[in-house]
Amino acid sequence: MDYKNSEMKIDQLIGYLNDGKINLSPAFQRGHVWNLNLRRKLLKNILDRKPIPAIFLYKEASGAKYSYNILDGKQRLESIILYVNNSRNDLAVKQWQDYFLVAGRQRDQAGFSYDRKDSRTCFSSLNEAIVRDFREYSIPTIEITLKDDSSSSVSEIISLFIDINQQGVRVSRFNIVKALCLDSELLKSVFNIIAQKQKRRKDPYYKLIDNDINRVIKRLRDVQAVQDPNFKADKIWEHLLELALFCETSIHRKPIDITKGFINKKEFTGIKLSSKTIKTLKRVFALLNSVSRRTPGQSPFFSDYAYFYTIATHLTRDGVITQSNQLAIIEKLVLLAKALNDKPRSQSSAVKRFASPSKQHSVELSVRDEREKRLKEILKGPKSNLIRGKK
Numbered sequence: 001m002d003y004k005n006s007e008m009k010i011d012q013l014i015g016y017l018n019d020g021k022i023n024l025s026p027a028f029q030r031g032h033v034w035n036l037n038l039r040r041k042l043l044k045n046i047l048d049r050k051p052i053p054a055i056f057l058y059k060e061a062s063g064a065k066y067s068y069n070i071l072d073g074k075q076r077l078e079s080i081i082l083y084v085n086n087s088r089n090d091l092a093v094k095q096w097q098d099y100f101l102v103a104g105r106q107r108d109q110a111g112f113s114y115d116r117k118d119s120r121t122c123f124s125s126l127n128e129a130i131v132r133d134f135r136e137y138s139i140p141t142i143e144i145t146l147k148d149d150s151s152s153s154v155s156e157i158i159s160l161f162i163d164i165n166q167q168g169v170r171v172s173r174f175n176i177v178k179a180l181c182l183d184s185e186l187l188k189s190v191f192n193i194i195a196q197k198q199k200r201r202k203d204p205y206y207k208l209i210d211n212d213i214n215r216v217i218k219r220l221r222d223v224q225a226v227q228d229p230n231f232k233a234d235k236i237w238e239h240l241l242e243l244a245l246f247c248e249t250s251i252h253r254k255p256i257d258i259t260k261g262f263i264n265k266k267e268f269t270g271i272k273l274s275s276k277t278i279k280t281l282k283r284v285f286a287l288l289n290s291v292s293r294r295t296p297g298q299s300p301f302f303s304d305y306a307y308f309y310t311i312a313t314h315l316t317r318d319g320v321i322t323q324s325n326q327l328a329i330i331e332k333l334v335l336l337a338k339a340l341n342d343k344p345r346s347q348s349s350a351v352k353r354f355a356s357p358s359k360q361h362s363v364e365l366s367v368r369d370e371r372e373k374r375l376k377e378i379l380k381g382p383k384s385n386l387i388r389g390k391k
Helices: 009-018 036-047 074-084 128-136 153-164 173-180 187-195 212-217 227-251 254-263 275-293 303-317 327-337 348-360 365-380
Strands: 003-009 055-062 065-072 112-114 119-121 138-145 197-202 203-208
Touching: 009 074, 009 128, 009 227, 036 112, 036 128, 055 112, 065 074, 074 365, 112 203, 119 254, 128 187, 138 173, 138 254, 173 227, 173 254, 197 227, 203 227, 212 227, 212 275, 227 254, 227 275, 227 303, 275 327, 327 348, 327 365, 348 365
Parallel strands: 055 138
Antiparallel strands: 003 138, 055 065, 112 119, 197 203
């Protein structure tokens, strides 16, 4: 890769945006993650003529012109777009809405004001002298050009993205997997269970399908914590991938081992979910949704992934769920979900034995085996084992 240190004036940046030359959504980028406070601080620094961190762009041929993919600085550029929007005739991002078709919360930030001299000022109210200086503000820019079209090019870009992305919301392992393995049949077949990918102008969008799988996984604490809809879909996709891989292979894997399996492009090459696995997942999640409807509140059963993974993977094993025992399993899992909300001193011995290794939140295979062993005892034992004070 070649690197070129330069500067880009905001005037030039907005010209590039209006000309469609900057792509803010390459495969490895995250969604709209900055809050309004962070956006205000950035614009205050710009209008006070203070320096801001450099943005990284990688340059590629696009027909008769070059286009620039954002490598680092997406949230900064989005903040400038939202601040400027099209509220003035003398300087505007004409199609600013195209970058924010998905997240309504972000669209509402368009034309935001920032703190300046004991008042909040929006772009449309700035006088011409301030706008002139704003247009001339130079953003440090590092432009990256790939030397050839070798197969390692994407890997080089991803590696650089990870190296420089040490502040703010960091790239996740799943972002890397998505970027490097876009053609994976396994990834695509898992995604197709939960969502449809749509392109809403310049803002890609994952539309979640209304099904039992999404209804259940959305109760997990780490999924509920995500506001951006694409981030939320990614978290569901990541969790379902781990469950689906177990269902397909009957092998527990640490999340990091799944990532490595994709990146080295050996372990999962050619794997696509079988119709049997898809059918099993749908049956298991239909049962779990029945339990969910009878379990109000934030029971660890659904909100904590350590508990949930154990229950979901165990139920995917052949012979665990039969037509004759399905109602009994639902009843016991409802009791378990409610018992996990109790204080330890109020829990039965069987519930405590299950809860103890689950509280470790470990992905070690021995701990996962121990959790499953304790769950199996609960499902095979009488309902009375779930009642407080019982051994």
